[in-house]
Amino acid sequence: MRSSIFTIIISFILGLFLAVAPALAVDSSLPAIDNPFDSLQVKIPGMQRFSDAALSRSGANISFSTNWIGEYDMGVYNFGIAIIGILAVLAIAIGGVMWIMSFGNPGRVGEAKEWITGAILGLVLALGSYILLNTINADLVRMRPIQLGYVPPKTETIDGISITEGGSDSTAGIGGTVRDCADEATLIDLNKTNTHCDIFTASDPRITPRLAAELTKVCDTAHQLGVQQVEINSAFRTMEHQRRLYEDSGRNSRKVAPPTCNAPHVAGVAIDAYAYPRSATGQETLKRAFQANGWQRYCAEAWHFQPSYDPPGNACSP
Numbered sequence: 001m002r003s004s005i006f007t008i009i010i011s012f013i014l015g016l017f018l019a020v021a022p023a024l025a026v027d028s029s030l031p032a033i034d035n036p037f038d039s040l041q042v043k044i045p046g047m048q049r050f051s052d053a054a055l056s057r058s059g060a061n062i063s064f065s066t067n068w069i070g071e072y073d074m075g076v077y078n079f080g081i082a083i084i085g086i087l088a089v090l091a092i093a094i095g096g097v098m099w100i101m102s103f104g105n106p107g108r109v110g111e112a113k114e115w116i117t118g119a120i121l122g123l124v125l126a127l128g129s130y131i132l133l134n135t136i137n138a139d140l141v142r143m144r145p146i147q148l149g150y151v152p153p154k155t156e157t158i159d160g161i162s163i164t165e166g167g168s169d170s171t172a173g174i175g176g177t178v179r180d181c182a183d184e185a186t187l188i189d190l191n192k193t194n195t196h197c198d199i200f201t202a203s204d205p206r207i208t209p210r211l212a213a214e215l216t217k218v219c220d221t222a223h224q225l226g227v228q229q230v231e232i233n234s235a236f237r238t239m240e241h242q243r244r245l246y247e248d249s250g251r252n253s254r255k256v257a258p259p260t261c262n263a264p265h266v267a268g269v270a271i272d273a274y275a276y277p278r279s280a281t282g283q284e285t286l287k288r289a290f291q292a293n294g295w296q297r298y299c300a301e302a303w304h305f306q307p308s309y310d311p312p313g314n315a316c317s318p
């Protein structure tokens with residue numbers, strides 16, 4: 001009990017010493033920044049949650065200021081001091097007991113004194129390290145925030161279709177697992193199935209019967225709306241295929257869903273499709289055909305569609 005109070009007092013004092021610079025003013029028109037605290041691989045006991053960081057605007061410059069590394073260092077330092085505090089209290093207690101048990105034996109009293117003085121000396125050194133470093137060079141203990149410039153997501157146009165980086169062919173936004181892997185035994189070949197769609201360029205030509213039935217309605221609507229041909233670019237994906245795509249993306253889960261059964265293509269509940277010949281207006285018409293049949297399209301991926309029976313996973317669905 002005594003040691004824990006001691007620890008708290010020490011942590012508090014050091015917390016005051018190592019107080020970090022405040023974050024810059026928040027600009028709500030800029031994208032939010034995820035606090036990495038919850039995804040830390042090594043959590044330090046007693047460490048406080050990182051301060052939230054935000055993008056801030058200064059004239060034409062958008063920058064990001066964070067002191068998470070400093071805050072993490074502070075957590076490690078405080079934790080180390082707490083451990084030293086506990087050990088010191090323990091060593092003093094051992095010394096005290098030895099003193100009592102020495103019954104006046106000078107050799108044993110001396111040994112007990114060594115324990116106690118050693119513990120106190122260690123504690124003074126640990127607590128004095130801050131003052132020592134501060135005296136040598138104040139910058140050694142001053143945690144300055146890191147300033148980073150902000151690079152906005154790139155929007156590029158491929159075949160007349162506008163594409164914004166940082167898309168969402170992913171499971172982001174879904175709380176927990178909501179999908180199961182498609183049953184491969186029931187898959188059918190797109191080339192041998194009459195979906196009323198026209199071109200199949202998917203590297204894996206398989207599709208679930210349920211998705212094929214849904215797709216047939218969409219392709220009919222698309223043709224009625226004037227889309228010349230519908231190209232199916234991707235349908236079902238094996239876990240291996242999804243893993244490869246995920247690795248190729250640099251494990252960017254904002255771009256490609258991680259290889260789990262939750263990934264829409266692995267679950268057999270998504271297709272990537274284009275209006276052919278490709279054009280922005282053609283793709284818009286194709287989108288309307290999908291929407292007329294209750295499908296959703298990813299905001300950042302003009303080609304990715306999910307049917308109505310799939311749980312709504314994505315906040316963004318234009």
Ligand SMILES: [Zn+2]
Nearest residue numbers: 169271272304
């Ligand atoms: Zn897709």
